[in-house]
Amino acid sequence: MAQAYSPGLSVTESIIIRKERILPLKGDVLVKKGVKVKAEDLVAETLLPGKVVPFNLANKLGVTPNLVNQYIIIKEGDNLKKGQIIAESKGFFGLFKSIVRSPIEGEVENISTITGQLLLREPRIPVQLKAFIDGIVVDVIENEGVIIENKSAYIQGIFGIGGETTGEIMMIASSPDEVITPEQIDDSCTGKIIVAGSMITYKVIKKAIQKKVNGIISGGIDDHDLKELLGYNIGVAITGHEDIGTTLVITEGFGDIKMAEKTFSLLKKFSGKKSSIHGKTQIRAGVMRPEIIIPLEFKEEELTTPSNKMSLLEIGTTIRVIRQPNFGLIGKVTALPEELTKVESETLVRILEAELENGQKVILPRANVEVIEE
Amino acid sequence: MGNTPTLKRIIATDCGSTTTKAILIEFIDNEYRQTIRGEAPTTVERPLNDVTKGVVNAVTELEELWQLVNKGKKIKFVENDKILIGNGDDGVDAYVSTSSAGGGLQMMVTGVVAKMTGESAERAALGAGAIVMDLIASNDKRPNYEKIERIRELRPDMILMAGGVDGGTTKHVVELAELVAAADPKPRLGSSYKLPVIYAGNNAARDIIKETIGEKTDLIITENIRPTLERENLGPARDKIHDLFMEHVMAQAPGYNKLMSWTVGPIKGKLENIPIMPTPAAVGNIMQTIARRNNIEVLGVDIGGATTDIFSVFTEDFIFNRTVSANLGMSYSISNVLATAGLKEIIRWVPFEINESELRNMIKNKMIRPTTIPQQLEELVLEQAIAKEALKYAFLQHKEFAVGLKGGQRHREIADAFSQSVSGGTIVDMMSLDLLVGSGGVLSHAPRRNQSVMMMIDAFLPEGITRLAVDSIFMMPQLGVLAEISEKAATEVFEKDCLIYLGTCVAPVGKIKPDKISLSAEIELPDGKTFNQDIKFGEIVLLPLGVGETAKAILKPGRGLDLGAGKNQQIETELHGGVIGIVLDTRGRRPFELPANIQERIPLLKKWMRELQVYPDSILD
Numbered sequence: 001m002a003q004a005y006s007p008g009l010s011v012t013e014s015i016i017i018r019k020e021r022i023l024p025l026k027g028d029v030l031v032k033k034g035v036k037v038k039a040e041d042l043v044a045e046t047l048l049p050g051k052v053v054p055f056n057l058a059n060k061l062g063v064t065p066n067l068v069n070q071y072i073i074i075k076e077g078d079n080l081k082k083g084q085i086i087a088e089s090k091g092f093f094g095l096f097k098s099i100v101r102s103p104i105e106g107e108v109e110n111i112s113t114i115t116g117q118l119l120l121r122e123p124r125i126p127v128q129l130k131a132f133i134d135g136i137v138v139d140v141i142e143n144e145g146v147i148i149e150n151k152s153a154y155i156q157g158i159f160g161i162g163g164e165t166t167g168e169i170m171m172i173a174s175s176p177d178e179v180i181t182p183e184q185i186d187d188s189c190t191g192k193i194i195v196a197g198s199m200i201t202y203k204v205i206k207k208a209i210q211k212k213v214n215g216i217i218s219g220g221i222d223d224h225d226l227k228e229l230l231g232y233n234i235g236v237a238i239t240g241h242e243d244i245g246t247t248l249v250i251t252e253g254f255g256d257i258k259m260a261e262k263t264f265s266l267l268k269k270f271s272g273k274k275s276s277i278h279g280k281t282q283i284r285a286g287v288m289r290p291e292i293i294i295p296l297e298f299k300e301e302e303l304t305t306p307s308n309k310m311s312l313l314e315i316g317t318t319i320r321v322i323r324q325p326n327f328g329l330i331g332k333v334t335a336l337p338e339e340l341t342k343v344e345s346e347t348l349v350r351i352l353e354a355e356l357e358n359g360q361k362v363i364l365p366r367a368n369v370e371v372i373e374e
Numbered sequence: 375m376g377n378t379p380t381l382k383r384i385i386a387t388d389c390g391s392t393t394t395k396a397i398l399i400e401f402i403d404n405e406y407r408q409t410i411r412g413e414a415p416t417t418v419e420r421p422l423n424d425v426t427k428g429v430v431n432a433v434t435e436l437e438e439l440w441q442l443v444n445k446g447k448k449i450k451f452v453e454n455d456k457i458l459i460g461n462g463d464d465g466v467d468a469y470v471s472t473s474s475a476g477g478g479l480q481m482m483v484t485g486v487v488a489k490m491t492g493e494s495a496e497r498a499a500l501g502a503g504a505i506v507m508d509l510i511a512s513n514d515k516r517p518n519y520e521k522i523e524r525i526r527e528l529r530p531d532m533i534l535m536a537g538g539v540d541g542g543t544t545k546h547v548v549e550l551a552e553l554v555a556a557a558d559p560k561p562r563l564g565s566s567y568k569l570p571v572i573y574a575g576n577n578a579a580r581d582i583i584k585e586t587i588g589e590k591t592d593l594i595i596t597e598n599i600r601p602t603l604e605r606e607n608l609g610p611a612r613d614k615i616h617d618l619f620m621e622h623v624m625a626q627a628p629g630y631n632k633l634m635s636w637t638v639g640p641i642k643g644k645l646e647n648i649p650i651m652p653t654p655a656a657v658g659n660i661m662q663t664i665a666r667r668n669n670i671e672v673l674g675v676d677i678g679g680a681t682t683d684i685f686s687v688f689t690e691d692f693i694f695n696r697t698v699s700a701n702l703g704m705s706y707s708i709s710n711v712l713a714t715a716g717l718k719e720i721i722r723w724v725p726f727e728i729n730e731s732e733l734r735n736m737i738k739n740k741m742i743r744p745t746t747i748p749q750q751l752e753e754l755v756l757e758q759a760i761a762k763e764a765l766k767y768a769f770l771q772h773k774e775f776a777v778g779l780k781g782g783q784r785h786r787e788i789a790d791a792f793s794q795s796v797s798g799g800t801i802v803d804m805m806s807l808d809l810l811v812g813s814g815g816v817l818s819h820a821p822r823r824n825q826s827v828m829m830m831i832d833a834f835l836p837e838g839i840t841r842l843a844v845d846s847i848f849m850m851p852q853l854g855v856l857a858e859i860s861e862k863a864a865t866e867v868f869e870k871d872c873l874i875y876l877g878t879c880v881a882p883v884g885k886i887k888p889d890k891i892s893l894s895a896e897i898e899l900p901d902g903k904t905f906n907q908d909i910k911f912g913e914i915v916l917l918p919l920g921v922g923e924t925a926k927a928i929l930k931p932g933r934g935l936d937l938g939a940g941k942n943q944q945i946e947t948e949l950h951g952g953v954i955g956i957v958l959d960t961r962g963r964r965p966f967e968l969p970a971n972i973q974e975r976i977p978l979l980k981k982w983m984r985e986l987q988v989y990p991d992s993i994l995d
Contacts, residue, residue: 010421052556054518065545109556114582115549119556159742223734235710236701237741253742254735283706283744287418323739323746324753338438345754346821346990347747367415368746 008320008370009156009251009289011263016303017152017293018138021129022145024048033140037131037148039166039276044129044145050122053104058116060100061089065116078108080120132164133276134295138303151298153270155251155263157217160279160290161230161239162247165193167214169294171271173197176219176264179256182207189213193275193292195267199256200248202228209245215277217267217292219252219259219328226254240280240288247279249290257328260320262372270294312371319354319369326364330372331356381640381860383466385436385457386852387429388653389416389473389633392679392705392744393815394425396432397852398440398451398466399867406863408871410443411847412436415745417629418475424629425475426636430455457636460645468639468859472851474653474678475627479504479619480562482530484554486512486537486546491575494600495536497695498574498608502615503652504531505681505700510553512537512546518553525557531623533559533569533591534611535583538576540601547575551586558590561622568592570618574599574611594618620649639859648859654683654696656854660868661685661811662694663857670808673834675765676848677814679705679744682768686776688801695776695801699768704761704816705744712737715763722968723759723832725979725994726752751993754821758829761816765833773800804837804963805883805938811873813845823953824988827876837883837963838938839929841950842876875921877952882935883963886911892960893937894930897949914982915958919951932960957986 027046135150178197412435458465485492488511537547665687
């Protein structure tokens with residue numbers, strides 16, 4: 001049989017998580033190997049170069065670029081104050097002297113006698129990197145960052161909005177197919193990561209932002225609500241940089257889709273526990289999915305990273321349907337015919353036969369299911 | 375190379391961003407034929423993070439299907455998770471591959487004058503198979519600090535810098551280098567190496583360029599792509615781009631180092647490594663070959679999951695152009711089609727009423743689960759409506775770019791060089807176009823070829839007389855790279871197995887009142903029957919005419935309309951058949967308009983779709 005491969009999203013009660021925390025540019029690592037860190041702890045920091053401001057000095061002086069050197073009184077690498085004199089022409093007998101002052105506070109990056117242009121740089125911008133997850137620093141990459149490991153309950157979302165955050169898991173929905181209302185969001189939700197059921201509406205998200213909820217986990221979201229929330233239509237799925245005041249992790253997809261039973265019960269089991277989540281999604285070029293990481297107690301010797309395994313489609317495998325019809329339903333594979341089969345849309349595809357949780361027997365394109373690991 | 379008996383079986387794969395497609399080519403009865411194909415999801419993603427897994431899966435499928443076709447005979451293409459090469463009866467004699475996975479090759483280009491050296495640089499990059507993220511030119515009106523920010527935030531795989539003619543003024547090109555140095559850009563994949571920058575500008579500025587960016591970047595200097603105003607020399611820069619693509623970009627993507635060591639074929643009797651080609655570069659190779667061999671104008675489209683590429687060869691000089699619409703595609707970028715076209719434009723192609731919110735959610739779900747396929751008929755219709763808009767917008771972009779500038783090494787008169795930068799008129803002429811070739815999942819894998827015909831006609835609106843074809847299983851990339859080791863194998867397979875002719879579209883151009891005759895057609899069919907009809911405006915008529923068959927036709931456009939010979943001019947010609955036949959389309963060109971009112975539009979769409987047998991009656995009743 002072919003190695004039919006259907007990548008699924010991870011939903012697991014216990015896994016060794018390994019997170020690289022790397023600065024965007026080289027800088028200082030603040031923790032040592034072997035140290036236990038909390039998600040909020042700073043692990044590295046650096047200064048990002050400030051904005052570059054080009055400045056045409058030759059024009060200001062009214063000279064050709066090759067003469068700039070005769071008048072300039074600063075050099076590359078010098079620090080500058082705003083308004084500081086950077087060049088002056090001698091004029092005739094002290095008359096018609098022109099003085100050029102620095103337009104910014106910062107540093108002299110480059111002086112070009114070919115173009116007569118100065119490149120000035122504004123002051124550096126500090127960047128601080130947090131641990132993001134509670135765990136142990138298992139490796140330090142000098143001047144770049146650290147690698148942190150822990151044992152966690154772990155859920156991958158399908159799509160998200162907003163950056164990294166932490167908070168206690170709080171169940172709002174009582175079942176995975178419930179649609180929660182704004183009235184259910186109150187002061188007790190502040191700082192928490194709340195769990196909705198099959199759908200999160202615009203009104204609920206707005207209320208959550210108002211109550212300073214750190215994160216929301218939901219089965220589905222309506223695209224119209226998402227557009228209203230962001231103020232624009234998402235064209236290509238590269239998200240995580242949005243600043244809407246909370247982080248959203250969608251576990252199933254767009255529309256009203258019951259959250260997978262396994263995901264919901266796992267979240268319920270860890271209700272009240274601290275969790276680290278982010279909404280970063282990138283579906284092209286190095287796929288990234290949102291994550292929900294709930295750290296567990298562990299001993300250091302447990303930290304061995306499991307090898308990547310292939311999700312295999314076999315008879316008996318539990319699958320989830322990821323496209324209409326029956327989108328979101330769970331089933332078990334009952335047969336894997338080799339030959340191509342025509343489905344309703346007349347497309348010839350490789351299919352599987354499955355029995356769904358509601359007892360219905362169906363045929364499904366293999367491309368429209370994902371394997372649920374048990 | 376040619377007729378090497380050592381090449382009995384060849385496997386070629388194309389690792390796309392969604393799917394890895396493998397084909398088997400065998401030397402049977404003294405000719406090369408493509409016999410089996412297989413595919414599997416591309417595995418550059420977690421948890422596998424290794425492109426070779428998808429390749430092995432696709433090739434394993436080839437192996438299984440080969441045994442099925444050859445009734446139980448055993449063969450092995452894969453052993454120990456690796457493609458088996460040169461092993462007597464088992465295995466294959468060569469393995470080649472193209473790749474666009476991991477986002478393909480993403481480049482930024484710079485030039486002094488956007489419309490001159492800038493455009494040349496852009497063409498060099500596009501011709502090499504890249505996606506051009508931005509063109510930064512001295513005269514592009516953005517303030518310098520904005521350009522610096524842009525260079526920094528883009529994180530391309532590499533930068534191509536052009537500007538100035540040889541020996542000319544160096545000031546502007548140096549200024550651009552200063553901006554690049556100030557931005558200190560980092561490569562997209564990892565910060566462990568310096569960003570490759572190819573300098574292909576004024577040769578007099580080389581030393582200063584070295585001084586300016588030599589330390590901050592991995593600078594490669596090559597010949598000027600515009601040595602004089604009237605000459606373009608894209609070859610050397612393109613070659614450098616390909617080298618760097620292999621060395622830097624591919625080497626960073628998960629599993630590619632392994633894959634690069636697998637791609638081998640016999641060159642002069644010895645097994646040599648055959649570089650992986652960017653997919654669009656390989657398609658370009660093959661497209662140009664068709665145009666030259668048959669002396670025709672060709673337009674080709676490849677609509678993928680993430681991007682849509684359009685290739686064209688127009689004018690008697692075979693001017694080749696390629697554009698990439700980086701964010702128009704059918705899975706990863708499907709949501710951007712909605713953002714670009716808007717819901718209304720998509721819905722106008724749908725022959726039933728649809729809940730807008732459901733359509734929006736369906737599109738987004740396809741974006742986040744890009745490998746799924748439409749199981750329901752309704753979803754297929756919707757995806758094909760979206761495809762028409764994606765193709766339409768990609769084609770618009772192509773027409774704007776294909777403005778009479780020449781690729782490759784060509785001399786051009788000074789007057790041409792100026793007129794091109796000033797006029798910028800498109801050379802894409804739908805009236806003189808001979809052949810329209812569609813490829814990419816939605817066109818090649820459409821359950822009915824009639825659907826491909828309708829998508830291509832609606833999106834491109836061919837004028838006059840145009841032949842339509844699809845690359846049935848999108849083999850063009852593999853054949854493009856295969857040509858590197860055996861042109862004979864590539865061209866033989868291309869002619870016999872690659873293109874599937876769909877038929878010919880006849881469409882009069884011009885405005886006419888709805889109740890008037892738009893086309894009078896007298897067509898002698900091979901069975902001796904004659905089709906003789908006056909067709910009113912607003913109709914589609916399908917006339918079956920098989921593959922390889924031709925029909926003599928006398929075609930007279932309605933009053934004020936044109937079929938290619940001028941207004942009101944009758945044409946006597948031979949029409950070529952195909953798996954669908956001849957499509958007489960009098961729905962109008964320049965303008966082509968659909969009623970805005972849904973009550974008027976839906977019955978019309980249904981009528982046309984029924985005539986063309988696009989969908990089962992169940993959805994059109």
